[in-house]
Amino acid sequence: MEDATKQPGANTGLWQDPPWQESWQYAMDAWQRTVLFCDVLRRRANQYAEHNLSSAPHVLRFDxxxxxxxxxxxxxxxxxxxxxxxxxxxxxxxxxxxxxxxxxxxxxxxxxxxxxxxxxxxxxxxxxxxxxxxxxxxxxxxxxxxxxxxxxxxxxxxxxxxxxxxxxxxxxxxxxxxxxxxxxxxxxxxxxxxxxxxxxxxxxxxxxxxxxxxxxxxTGGLLGGSWLTALTGDIGGGKFDGAWLVTNFEGLNPANTLWSKQYNVWSHVDTEAARYLEFERWWGGHVNLxxxxxxxxxxxxxxxxxxxxxxxxxxxxxxxxxxxxxxxxxxxxxxxxxxxxxxxxxxxxxxxxxxxxxxxxxxxxxxxxxxxxxxxxxxxxxxxxxxxxxxxxxxxxxxxxxxxxxxxxxxxxxxxxxxxxxxxxxxxxxxxxxxxxxxxxxEMGGNDPDDELRFATARRVSEINLGLYRTFAQPFIKAIASDHAASLLARLHPARLPFEMFSDSNPFMAPIAMMADQVREERQPVSPDNAFVALQDFMSKQIETTLDVWRAWRDQSEEQLFLAVYGSPLLQAAVGLRASDEPPRRHPGEQPATLAFIRARIAELRARMSEGGLREASIRALVYVGRGHGMDERQLAVLRRIRARHKDGFSLQEFKRVLREQSLMLLIDEPAALAALPSMLPEGTEERAAALAAVQEVIESTGEMNEEVQARLDRVATIFTGGTAKPAIVRGPSAQARRRTS
CATH class of the missing domain: 3.40.50.1820 (Alpha/Beta hydrolase fold, catalytic domain)
Structure with missing residues (x-):
């Protein structure tokens, strides 16, 4: 028999069923999702309590x-x-x-x-x-x-x-x-x-x-520096509650914190609950410093x-x-x-x-x-x-x-x-x-000198305010602080209070577990095509957008306030900084001690430019040919195979040391480093040819050879053959054939 509730044309346009029927289906689904969502919050709170009772709470998946x-x-x-x-x-x-x-x-x-x-x-x-x-x-x-x-x-x-x-x-x-x-x-x-x-x-x-x-x-500058950190630690009886750090993170994205995260669970409570609880086990596991x-x-x-x-x-x-x-x-x-x-x-x-x-x-x-x-x-x-x-x-x-x-x-x-x-x-x-x-x-962007001066000013202000707090307020705060008050404040922290409110310790949550079990037995999820589901998602997006707009306004206002306050020439002068002075903070790369270290290192490497044998010469040649071209994992794989073919191969640490030294020698004086190669090579042409083939095999393993790399490889080939003749460099498929047979 034809369904009497259907109306002509009901399956076309916005409504899949009559409006009153869709509204009833959506209302039933929304009610059931609300009950299940409350049960998720209850389970989250109980999980929080159980997690905190552990002697060494963690969320590692591994034994x-x-x-x-x-x-x-x-x-x-x-x-x-x-x-x-x-x-x-x-x-x-x-x-x-x-x-x-x-x-x-x-x-x-x-x-x-x-x-x-x-x-x-x-x-x-x-x-x-x-x-x-x-x-x-x-x-x-x-x-x-x-x-x-x-x-x-x-x-x-x-x-x-x-x-x-x-x-x-x-x-x-x-x-x-x-x-x-x-x-x-x-x-x-x-x-x-x-x-x-x-x-x-x-x-x-x-x-x-x-x-x-x-x-x-x-944030630090807008709060007047680190005096508030000291105050929080004093109120906490010598401990800093990590929940404040979590709150700072959550404040960056109020749309997610206040709405999206919860809405996603509520709207997909049948599938999202497990993932949400798993993450909240870590997110709610606050620790102290x-x-x-x-x-x-x-x-x-x-x-x-x-x-x-x-x-x-x-x-x-x-x-x-x-x-x-x-x-x-x-x-x-x-x-x-x-x-x-x-x-x-x-x-x-x-x-x-x-x-x-x-x-x-x-x-x-x-x-x-x-x-x-x-x-x-x-x-x-x-x-x-x-x-x-x-x-x-x-x-x-x-x-x-x-x-x-x-x-x-x-x-x-x-x-x-x-x-x-x-x-x-x-x-x-x-x-x-x-x-x-x-x-x-x-190119990623960054501060200009004026910004650096602003942050340096904020640092000076922080030091002054911290000194004032420690002198005039800290003795009084420590005198009235107590462990009992610190514990009570921690329990009432906005990041912890929701866990306390929804746990089984709250008598009003007692019926939720039974109601949730009943709902799971009688669950009637609404069709995703329901018009009210679309309206629900639309309203959610409007809330997110509103919170995002507020966040953007807040962030812009905070930035403008910081730039205006700490960019004030009067404040900068008051804390002993001036725009015409040297940079507001030191750059160690320009310090005399650093320059002296670099000069000493250069002198040491220059004196050792001709030291070493075929191994050092081969690595120097490899670095020279591949310089500016980068490296990928295929080249290391070839190096491993070459090392395996030679019983006298040295350790990874020794290879790393030699590679770094040869790289620095080329950096210091590339012509001199190349000129020293012939004196490092053995007399036998067979050993030289084998070393040259190894260098070529590594370079060609990526299948990419631009003109610069080709020219460098040709120059190395000339050096390794004694300059008498340029060898025929085997390219492409033959290099891969060598790998297959190695």
Whole structure:
């Protein structure tokens, strides 16, 4: 029988069913979704309580074994080193360098680096590397400082090195977000502990940014400096509540915080609940810092920006200078990151060095990888990023470790049917490292001298206000502060209160669980074609747009206020700064001590220009031919095969040392370095021919030979044959044939 509720033409146009029927279907669905959403909030709150009751709460997906507790060290800290137990289907090679992932202590608990199977830890395990994790407990040890944490992490790395005596290199250390600057500080003072450093979404140059896009950098100045940090620590009884840091992050995107995140769960509650609860387990796991730790972070980094200019000095008088890092540094950042924009992740390079040659003169290799769209958390949380960027970094860590000194960008090229030498490619992407200049960094945008003066003024104002607070207000605040009041304020914090309100401890939530069970049994989801669903989505977009407009107005107003206040000549003069003076902060690359170091290094390498034999000559020739052309993973694969064919092959560390020295010699005086090659070559033409063939095989492995590279290869061929005749260079397919038969 024909449905009497149908009307002629009801299935055309906006309405799929009669309006009254669609409205009833939507109302029933919306009510059921609301009940289920409330149950999700209840489960989230109970999960929060259970998570916080754990003795060592974390969100690692992998099983772990405790290796060393920071509480057992001479200067105890709340950090610890654990070994990641590989899943049953993954086998690690103890001869490969271990990976150590350090999680950020920025308000959240540990584990985000191993939050999913497809993660930084998962990528390292898939590549066959032993993996370790440095995490922390929710509460700091009383009196611990940032220096104590540095010493503890050094002890952790020493233990990892002890456990892997057969490893082909020192550990590769990954520092996420706020852990990035901590890792860089340690690598600056203990460079011998590191095989490579990867910092993901890590701010290192805090004043840097682009006008109209990065408002978070103005926060310290608009609050009058770090006095508020000191006040918060005093009210907290000597602890700084990490929930305040989380609140700062959430304030960057009010549309997502106040509406979109919850709306997405409510509107797709049947499918989104599990993902939401999994993420909220980490996002709501707030941790504390000692007041002294947070004060150091704000004074020296956030407001002071002293790390990027080597102005931080340890208690024993050691300058923390990132130019001391001898391992390759890979900075992974994203244009879509509003917490650590590319300028903050990479600006330290322009602060510390005068040019790429300056980087090379220090024997350093600096690489940056740029994602176009991913947000801050996605850099070390997204499974897509883990299976692409982090998987390629882990698979090609040896290539990263052997790049000649200089500045590079990591570019991932998809493998296709037209890819040359596909047998040399490990995954679905070809990792290529292309040389870059300082102009490439400057094109990203940044501060002008007036902006630098404004931030320097904000730093001076912060120091003055902090001094006033400590003199006149701090003694009174400490006298009235109590642990009970601090605990009560923490529970009432806006970032924690929703968990308390929706947990089972709230008697009004008792019926929700039963109602949710009943709804699941009688669930009647509405059709996605329902007109009211379209109206619902339309209204949601309007709310998001309104909040986005408000955010844009707020950010613009804050920026204009900061620029106007700290750009005032009167205020600048009052704090002892003038626009006509020298730059408001020092640039170590221009310091006499740095120049003296470079001159001494140049003199040493000039004196050794003719030292070495066929091995050193071959590496020098290889660097000369490939200079300015970049390297990719296929070339390293060829080098490995060549090394395997020779029983006298040397270690990766020795190869890295020779490669860097030969690169610097070519940088200092290329004509002299080439002129010295004949004296380094043996008399036998057979050995020379074999070495030349090896150089050619590496260069041609990518299938790309431009005119400059061809001319350099021809020149090397002339040198290796004694200048009597230019040999016939075998190109293209024959080079691939050699690889197939090797």
């Amino acid at each position: 772990v074994e405790l290796v060393l507790s920071g509480r057992a060290l001479p200067r105890p800290v709340n950090y610890g080193l654990v070994r990641i137990v590989p899943p049953a289907d993954i086998e690690v090679d103890p001869r490969k360098r271990p990976f150590v992932v350090v999680d950020p202590r920025a308000g959240h608990g540990p584990g985000i680096g191993g939050f999913k199977a497809d993660s930084e830890i998962g990528a390292a395990l898939q590549a066959g590397h032993p993996c370790y994790f440095i995490g922390f407990l929710p509460d700091p040890v009383p009196g611990q400082t940032i220096e104590d944490i540095m010493r503890a992490q050094a002890a952790f790395l020493e233990r990892v090195i002890e456990l892997h005596p057969e490893a082909d290199s020192r550990p590769c250390v990954i520092g996420n977000c706020q852990a990035g600057w901590a890792v860089m500080m340690l690598a600056s003072t203990r460079p011998e502990l590191f095989g490579a450093v990867i910092v993901a979404g890590s701010p290192l140059s805090y004043w840097a940014g682009v006008k109209g896009a990065n408002p978070m950098r103005y 000692n007041a002294e730790e947070m004060q150091f972070i704000v004074d020296e980094l956030f407001v002071g920006n002293r790390l990027a200019t080597a102005e931080i000095v340890t208690s024993d008088g050691v300058h923390i200078d990132m130019r001391n890092i001898t391992s390759p540094i890979l900075c992974f950042c994203s244009k879509g990151d509003n917490i650590t924009p590319p300028q903050q992740a990479l600006g330290w390079i322009l602060d510390l060095y005068r040019s790429v040659d300056d980087i090379r003169a220090h024997g350093q290799t600096i690489i940056y990888a740029m994602h176009e769209t991913i947000g801050h958390l996605g850099i070390f949380v997204s499974g897509k990023v883990a299976t692409k960027e982090h998987a390629e970094f882990a698979s090609n860590i040896d290539l990263i470790d052997t790049l000649p000194p200089g500045l590079y960008e990591a570019v991932l090229i998809p493998r296709s049917s037209e890819t040359a030498a596909p047998d040399l490619v490990l995954g679905e992407w070809i990792a290529r490292f292309e040389p870059r200049s300082f102009d490439d960094l400057r």
